[in-house]
Amino acid sequence: MRKYWKSTAIIVLIVLTIGTFYVNSATSAEQHPEFVIQTQSGDAKEINSLVLEGSYTDTSSMNYVSTNLKITADGSTYNSRSFLDQVTGQPPTMIKEFREEYRTFMRGKQSWVNLYFENNDFLAYADVNYKMGSLRTRDFTFDLSVLNKEDDHINSFTVKVPNSGELDHIFVEDIQLFDNEMILITQNIMKNDFNNETHIYTIDISNQTISNHEPIVQDPQGQGDTSFNVQIMRTNPTKANEHLVLIKREVKVIEDTESIREEVINEEIISVNLQTKEKEEINIPDLQLDNNQLSFYDGSTIYFMILAGQELVVTPYSLEKDQVGQAFSIQLSGEKDIVHGQMTTVKDGKLYLASAQMSSTIDAGVIVADLKTTKTLFKGQIALKGSSEEKHHFELYLHEMFVK
Amino acid sequence: MKNYLKLVNFEFNRIAILFSALLGITFVAQIVGVIVQSRSYLSMANEKIYDEMMSKAQFLEIFGQMSFLQIARSVWFMGPIAFCIAGVGFYIFLIWYRDWIGKNTFIYRLLMLPTTRLNIFYSKITNILIMTFGLVAFQLIIIPIEMLVMKVMVPNEFRRDMGVNEIVSSMPELGIIIPTSIVELILYYGAGMLVVSILFTAILMERSYRWKGIFAGLIYSAVAAVVLISPVFLHEFVLNGFFYPIELLILEIVMGLIVLALSVWLSGFLLKNKITV
Amino acid sequence: MIEVKAVEKKFGRKKILKGVSFTANKGEITCLIGINGVGKTTILNAIMALTPINKGQILIDGKRLDKTTFEKITFIPDVITMLPQMTIAEAMEFMNDFYTCWNQERATELLEFFRLNLSDRIASLSKGNTAKVNLLLGLALDVDYVLMDEPFSGIDMFSREEIANVFTSHLIENRGVIITTHEVGDIEHLIDKVVLLDDGIVTKEFSAEEARENEGKSVIDVMREVYKR
Incomplete structure (x- = not known):
């Protein structure tokens, strides 16, 4: 042997x-530490349905691999980096749920929540397909699908984008469904001058044709160092909204000796009734949103939010009544919070607020407030569980918050 | 089966010396790397702290602690690994051709053994696998040894200790060789063996048909590659992303198994009917 | 019986064998004679399935070759079939490992007969001794048929005699032997049957004994007749 x-x-x-x-x-x-949301005041039940998504990085070594995690009232769960999970990918939770529930419908669909619409009866999807030409993209077509949840019938069809030749590119930003009509809100980039416009396409689902389309807001060519941009006010991406709220900004680029920064010199808030296509400018004196992304439209009310010092100032505006409500402010904990950004979301009349960054030297707060009574229902802080044992160098970035 | 095992053992004994040389080179080069990297870090620390009057804390603030990653990212560490990969890659061809070439006409004996000729194919591919996993296993054994050397050389406060797992997961290039999960290990090395089986088939085509066989081998390799990427290609360009990722993975595994079976069958056919000494 | 039936073989466009047919019986020494390059080695390779044939059929005891046939037939080519770095002992061990028909007793006998050293490395052997090792490894198998390719070419006189002695010994008795050569001289008196090959075909197949007894001709005489034509 x-x-x-x-x-x-x-x-x-x-x-x-x-x-x-x-x-x-x-x-x-x-070996990742566990994060918890510690209650400082208020009712801890308020955060039971809150989910914070972000990534954790251990910065004490040369190892800059970050791991995605979710933080809830129950603590933190890290996304496993197992191979099978990597293959499956980490789509947004909403898309994951859609995939589990409507497997056939979700085949070959992008995992971007803005492309979906959901109500009790339907799940709708719209995207733009195009061919890659040798020099430029061309032949834009809308790829549309509507699932009738009741009988599982899928109505899938494509429609050529009208005046496709004039477009350099087109993105679907939101979709809405009204009875037999699908409304697509798109960002169109024109070929001739690379101007953007926000466009609305109305699609007749039963005839599978575009019944109407029109540009809603155009951002004209900026002059010199100014430029325009149009944004859709943050809202629940899949829910039905009767109005579309747009923020049109004129931005001036200021070149200092040391840095280049942008300053908003003019700001218009426009609401569009998606069925009548009626436009209306919302004017609130002394309201300057600048570039923050905090404001939120919950379908009936726009909550304008501005950080001022250690406070978040909330100005509600009811679209139904066309009326500005009483502004109120929420006290944030610690001054460092402000520097590192905040995230907001609104659900069922409650405002949820969380810091976007945490590290061994930066605290991250979580606040829940009632928008009607303007009272703070919960105030807390993200903390390391059993943090006392060793001081770790880490960075925690939160980029997404949603309420289940 | 018995003959297969005997052949595997025989083939391994033939490569044992070369194989131990690879292990030796890896071990020596990596240990030297540990010493060189640790010394250069320490001499830098000395220079900053004693010559430039930097405080220890300040130094650690700016330059950080030394971790094994600094060694692992150096050419002393990755170089021998690359060399071993090249060695195994070269041996995929040598394992066949050395039986034909020069004074060596051992292929007469191999083909005249009273056992199915596919066993020759199996024993050679098994040896490639043993060599590959042998190198991986050896690397896993010597990393802790190298860490120990670093521990001895670099004082505690300048050192950040890491586990093998942590190192592997922070270096994608190492993560291919030592995947973080067993599923990946099977998939990666399964794919590797698939490639080896395709190459073996191409080599046997060359050995059977000589010049024409080279073309046949190239064509076979190209067809195999096309078959293997066809699900991804169809998914992307024809079916508009019809499959879910997990389905695509299963489809790819099935395709891989089909190509593997085809390679084995073809190699068996060539060895039985077409091979020439 | 080994039957070679209408075997054709091409190398590229060149046809080496153009329908070769002959038989070799058990208990007889059949000699394939032809000038160099006539395809003698190719025929032996083809019998052992070491090279494919384009047409024809080769049967061993009425059956086509499969893996079990290698326990029944062995081939001693004019090249060494073991690794040069192996010692004779290792080579014998290898044979013993893989062949159930390996006869260790006979191997030891041959080792003594050829005066070979167990611990010698094959690479270090002289040409004559290498041929003897080859012969040893082939003849120590209890097989029915032995094929030998040019066992005498390029070997010194004494070795040649030793090898020739093997043919008259019990080592060959009752086996079917096919031997190729391009110079028949050394073994003329040993062979039972002659197959003359020329230009890819069998020009004459005859019994050496019959030629001697009936026509009073030696093998060389018959060869002369055939090639003169």
Whole structure:
């Protein structure tokens, strides 16, 4: 048996070493710290349905690999970086749920929530397809699908984008469904002057044709160092809204000796009734949103939000009544918070607010406030569980918050 | 089966010396790398702290602690790995051609063994696999040894200790060789063996038909590649992303198994009917 | 019986074998004679399935070759079939490992007969001794048929005699032997059957004994007749 010792030895070595390595890495728990939301005041139940998504990076080594995680009232869960999870990808939770529930419908669909519309009866999807030409993209077509949840019927069709030749590119920004009509809000980039326009396409679902389309807002060519941009006010991406709220800004680029920054010199807030296409400018004196992304439209009321010092000033505006409500402010904890940005969302009359960044030197607060009574219902802080034992260098970035 | 195992053992004994040389080179180069990297870090620390009067804390603030990653990212560490990969890649061809070329006409004996000739194919591909996993296993064994050397050389406060897992997961290039999960290990090395089986088939085509066989081998490799990427291609360009990622993965695995079966069958056919000494 | 039936073989466009047919019986020494490059080695390779044939059929005891046939037939080519770095002992061990028909007793006998050293490396052997090792490895198998390719070419006189002695010994008895050569001289008295090859075909197949007894001709005489024509 003398001649068998080499191969026997190497095979034993392989099995033992590789076996041990993988058994070890499977059993050894994740070394990431656990984050919890500590209650400072108010009712901890308020955050039961809040989910914060972000990424965690251990900065104390040269290892800058970050791991995605979710923080809820129950603590933190890290996304496993297992191979199968990587293959499946990490689509937004909403898309994940759609995929589980409507597997056939969701085939071949992008995982961008803005492209979806959902109500009790329907799930609708719209995207733009195009061919890559040798020089430019061309032949834009809308790829549209509507799922009738009741009978699982899928109505899928494509419609050529009218005046496709004039477009350099087109993005779907939101879709809405009214009875037999699908309304697409798109950002069109024109070929001739690269101007943007926000365009509305009305699609007759039963005839599978575009019944009407018109540009809603155009951002004209800026002059010199000024430029225009149009944004859709943040709202729940899949829910039905009767109005579309747009923010049109004129931005001036200011070049200092040391830096280049943008300053908003003019700001218009426009609401568009999606069925009548009626436009209306909303004018609130002394309201300057600048470039922040905090404001939120919940379908009936726009909540304008501005950070001022250590406070978040909320100005509600009811679209139904065309009326500005009483502004109120929410006290933020700690001054550092402000510097590092905030995230907001509104659901069921409650405002949820969380800091976007945390590290060993930066605290991150979480606040829930009632928008009617303007009272703060919950105030808390994200903290390391059992943090006292060792001081770790880490960075936690939160980029998404939603309420289940 | 018995003959297959005997052949595997025989083939391994043939490569054992070369294989141990690869292990030796890897070990020596990496240990030297540990010493060189640790020394250069320490001498930098010395220079900053004693010559430039920087405080320890200040130094650590600016330059950070030394971790094994600094060693692992150096050419001392990755170089031998690349060398071993090249060695195994070269051996994929040598394992066949050395039986024909020069004074070596061992192929007569191999083909005249009273066992199915596919066993020759199996024993050679098994040896490539043993070599590959042997190198991986050896690397896994010597990393802790190298860490120990670093521990001895670099004082505690200047050192950040890491686990093998942590190192592997922070270096994607190392993560291919030592994947973080067993599923990946099987998939990566399965794909590797698939490629080896395709190459073996191409080599046997060359050995059977000589010049014409080279073209046949190239065509076979190209067809295999096309078959393997066809699901992804169809998914992307024809079916508009019809498949979910997991379905695409399963489809790819099935395709891989089909190509593997085809390669084995073709190699068996060539060895039985077309091979020439 | 080994039957070679209408075997054709091309190398590229060149036809080496143009329909070769002959038989070799058990218990007889059949000699394939032809000038160099006539395809003698190719025929032996083809019998052992070491090279494909384009047409024709080769049967061994009425069956086509498969893996079990290698326990029944062995081939001693004019090249060494073991790794040069192996010692004779290792080569014998290898044979013993893979062949159930390996006869260790016979191997030891041959080793003594050829005065070979177990611990010698094959690479270090002289040409004559290498040929003897080859012969040893082939003849120590209890097989029915032995194919030998030019066992005498390029070998010194004494070795040649030793090898020739093997043919008259019990080592060959009752086996079917096919031997190729381009100079028949050394073994003329040993062979039972002659197959003359020329230009890819069998020009004459005859019994050496019959030629001697009936026509009073030696093998060389018959060859002369055939090639003169």
